Amino acid sequence: MDLNKHIAEVNFKSGKEIVLEMLAQKVIDAGFSVRSMDVLFDFNNLSIINNYCYEFDKSLFNFIGVKEQTLKNSVSIHLIGQNYMSKSEFKKWKKLITNPACNAFANGPFSKKLYFVTIQE
Amino acid sequence: MKHAFFICFLLLSIAVPTLGQELFPNSESASNVPKGVIGVRLSTEDYNILNFSPFSTPTIGPYFRSMDCLKLMYGLGAKWSVYATSTVSNHHDSKLPAGYFSDDGKVYHSHNILKGAYPFLFEGVNIYSKYRFLTFDDNESHIRMAMYNELSLNHVAHDEAEPSLIGDNSGFGSGIIITKLKNKFAASLTTGFIIPFKYSESQGHEFTSGNAFNYSLSLGYKAFPFTYKNYEQTNLNVYVELMGVDYGKATLGWNGKNVNITGVYALQAGNVIDIRPGLQLIIKSNLRLDFSTAYSLIGTSYTKIFPVYYLGIQRYFYLK
Numbered sequence: 001m002d003l004n005k006h007i008a009e010v011n012f013k014s015g016k017e018i019v020l021e022m023l024a025q026k027v028i029d030a031g032f033s034v035r036s037m038d039v040l041f042d043f044n045n046l047s048i049i050n051n052y053c054y055e056f057d058k059s060l061f062n063f064i065g066v067k068e069q070t071l072k073n074s075v076s077i078h079l080i081g082q083n084y085m086s087k088s089e090f091k092k093w094k095k096l097i098t099n100p101a102c103n104a105f106a107n108g109p110f111s112k113k114l115y116f117v118t119i120q121e
Numbered sequence: 122m123k124h125a126f127f128i129c130f131l132l133l134s135i136a137v138p139t140l141g142q143e144l145f146p147n148s149e150s151a152s153n154v155p156k157g158v159i160g161v162r163l164s165t166e167d168y169n170i171l172n173f174s175p176f177s178t179p180t181i182g183p184y185f186r187s188m189d190c191l192k193l194m195y196g197l198g199a200k201w202s203v204y205a206t207s208t209v210s211n212h213h214d215s216k217l218p219a220g221y222f223s224d225d226g227k228v229y230h231s232h233n234i235l236k237g238a239y240p241f242l243f244e245g246v247n248i249y250s251k252y253r254f255l256t257f258d259d260n261e262s263h264i265r266m267a268m269y270n271e272l273s274l275n276h277v278a279h280d281e282a283e284p285s286l287i288g289d290n291s292g293f294g295s296g297i298i299i300t301k302l303k304n305k306f307a308a309s310l311t312t313g314f315i316i317p318f319k320y321s322e323s324q325g326h327e328f329t330s331g332n333a334f335n336y337s338l339s340l341g342y343k344a345f346p347f348t349y350k351n352y353e354q355t356n357l358n359v360y361v362e363l364m365g366v367d368y369g370k371a372t373l374g375w376n377g378k379n380v381n382i383t384g385v386y387a388l389q390a391g392n393v394i395d396i397r398p399g400l401q402l403i404i405k406s407n408l409r410l411d412f413s414t415a416y417s418l419i420g421t422s423y424t425k426i427f428p429v430y431y432l433g434i435q436r437y438f439y440l441k
Contacts, residue, residue, distance in 0.1 A: 003349030006260065029156035029199045033258035086259065 006035075017058065021113060024083045037084040039117075043071035053102035058112050062102040064093065065118045080116040093118075141356045142341035143300055143307035146399045146411035146433060148362055150309045150339075151265035151300035153253055154202040157440055160194035164411070164433035170236065170426045184238050186212055186425070188288050192435075200253040208244045208288040212424075213277040215240065217326050221280065221385070222375050230381040231373060231388060234280075244288045245275030251298070262303045269313070270295045281387045281423045282371035284317040284330035289424070292317035296335070305343040312336045315366075325376040331369030331390055338363045356403035360413065365394035386423060393420035395427065409435040 001008045012018050024034050046054065049068045054061040064080060079085075080093045097116050143150040154160050169183040188210035196202050220234040248271065255266035271294045273286035284290045296313020317330040345357040371388040373380035382388040399413030411433035 003351070029196075031153050031155050031196075031199065033256070033263075035260060087257075 019113065020059070020079065020115060021083070024079075028083060033086070034084055035086060036089075037079040038120075039077045039079065041071075041075050041077055043073065043075055046071045051099075051101045053100070053104075055112070060102040060112045060114045061117045062097075062100040062114060063118065064096050064100075064116050069119075071119075075119065077117045078120050080118060141401070141403050142305060142343040142358045143302055143309060144358065144401065144403070144409065145309060145339040145341060145360055145362060146401060146413045146431060147364060147397050147415075148309065148311055148337045148339045149251060149267075149269065149298060150307070151251075151253055151255075151267035151298040153200060153251065153267075154194045154196035154437070155439075156196045156199050158196045159438045159440065160192075160435060161438070162190070162192040162194070162433055162435035164190045164192070164431065166190075166429060166431045168426050168429040184211075184236070186210070187241075188212060188244075190287065200256075202251050204247075204249040204251075206247040206249065206287060208247075208275075209241055210244055210277075210288050211239045211241045212288065213239055213242060213244070213279060215242070215278065216322060217278045217280055217320075217328055221328070221373060221382075221388075222326055222380060224375075228381050229373075229375045229378055230383070231385045233385050233387070242277055244277045245273065245291065247271055247273040247286055247288075263301070265300050267298045267300075268295070269298065278320065278322070278328070279330060280328065282331045282389060283366060283368050283391060283393065283422060283424050284315050284333050285424065286315055286317075290315075290317035290330050291320070292330075294335070307339075307341040309339045309341075310337070311339075315368075325374075327372075327374035329372040331371055333366050333368035335364075335366045337365065352406045355405075356401075358401040358403070360397075360399040360401065362397040362399065362413070363394055363418070364397060364415070365392070365419075367392040386421075391420055391422075393422045394418045395422070395429075397431070399431070407437055409433075411435070 024037060027034050047070045048063050048066060050066055052063040082090045102114050143152060165187060167187045170186050188208055190206055190208050192204055192206040194202060194204045218234040220232040223230050223232055249269060251267050251269040253265055253267040257264045271286055273290060273292050275289060275291050279289040284292060286292050286294050292315055294313055294315045296311055298309060298311045300309040313335050315333040315335055319327055319329045321327045339360065339362040341358055341360045343356065344359050346354045368391055370390040371382060373382055395415045396418045397413045397415045399411060402410045413431045415427060415429040417427040
């Protein structure tokens with residue numbers, strides 16, 4: 001934790017279930033706000049387009065506002081949502097998350113947690 | 122195709138230590154106890170009282186007055202905290218003063234009284250609820266607003282018009298808190314009201330303090346550390362608080378009839394403001410030591426004699 005810049009780095013144990021939503025909620029429950037939340041993924045040639053749905057473990061990651069590209073090695077994924085960014089920044093993204101590709105997978109008996117994400121240039 | 126997911130960076134709008142300067146010793150900010158966390162605060166508020174009839178010079182005393190509080194706090198949710206505060210003090214006699222209930226054959230009336238040494242009594246419990254309904258957080262700054270409600274159940278013979286829901290009166294209170302934090306500086310404004318309940322004794326004496334409008338302006342500044350290296354560093358925060366109350370006159374009854382309180386100073390309406398400079402140490406990001414001294418600024422309070430010394434110690438307990 002960088003106490004002056006207010007940046008926390010969280011390393012996860014391998015094999016443990018990771019629920020990003022709970023991580024942000026813990027910060028909010030403590031009385032604070034999350035300014036931004038970025039997750040470092042290790043990709044091996046994943047081709048994405050805008051509104052692409054990527055399934056990982058028990059989560060779905062819906063890419064928003066990205067151009068067609070291939071992701072490889074470590075890539076920082078920026079989470080979009082009212083619990084993961086400031087209110088003013090979320091307003092900019094809200095209109096872009098109306099018809100997510102992941103919707104087809106997010107509902108039903110085997111529903112998974114849906115996250116909207118982007119890649120910051 | 123294998124994907125690993127191994128690290129997460131969180132940029133927080135506010136880090137834990139930067140909130141220190143809004144932990145005001147004498148008033149509440151619009152922020153809350155973290156969810157699921159229990160807080161415990163022990164505090165004492167002390168002063169010396171001279172025998173304090175406005176008609177006479179002191180002939181006995183001074184008497185040491187003390188109110189000691191145990192406050193338990195709990196974070197019900199991210200935005201909702203509840204407190205329970207019990208108090209013990211030697212502020213009150215076991216019954217209302219006999220001089221307040223005189224009968225000259227024509228009208229029931231009150232006289233100014235002399236106060237003496239009183240026993241320590243358990244006064245009662247104050248239940249306080251605070252809900253934060255507005256949050257504008259940014260990096261090292263925020264504006265927050267909260268609403269509070271409090272209910273106090275005390276059984277002591279409080280005998281002044283000026284009410285208080287900590288220790289003195291049974292009653293109800295409510296208000297709004299707005300807190301602004303910017304870098305090392307915090308300011309908080311509280312406005313609210315107090316409606317004291319009637320206190321009755323078996324011989325037909327009844328006493329109700331005046332309804333009141335209470336207000337406070339609290340300023341805080343984080344003096345140390347200049348930059349953070351770890352959570353173990355001790356914080357030093359400096360505070361100045363202005364605490365005010367504007368109250369109506371007391372109402373006294375005797376066997377269902379009104380008692381004339383004309384000329385009795387402690388029973389009249391008033392407006393008092395005191396100023397409370399204070400210091401605070403936060404040790405290892407949790408153990409909090411508060412010290413402040415109150416001085417009269419405007420008006421004459423008949424409930425206490427200044428300076429009033431306040432000392433508090435508080436700690437949070439994280440259940441998991």
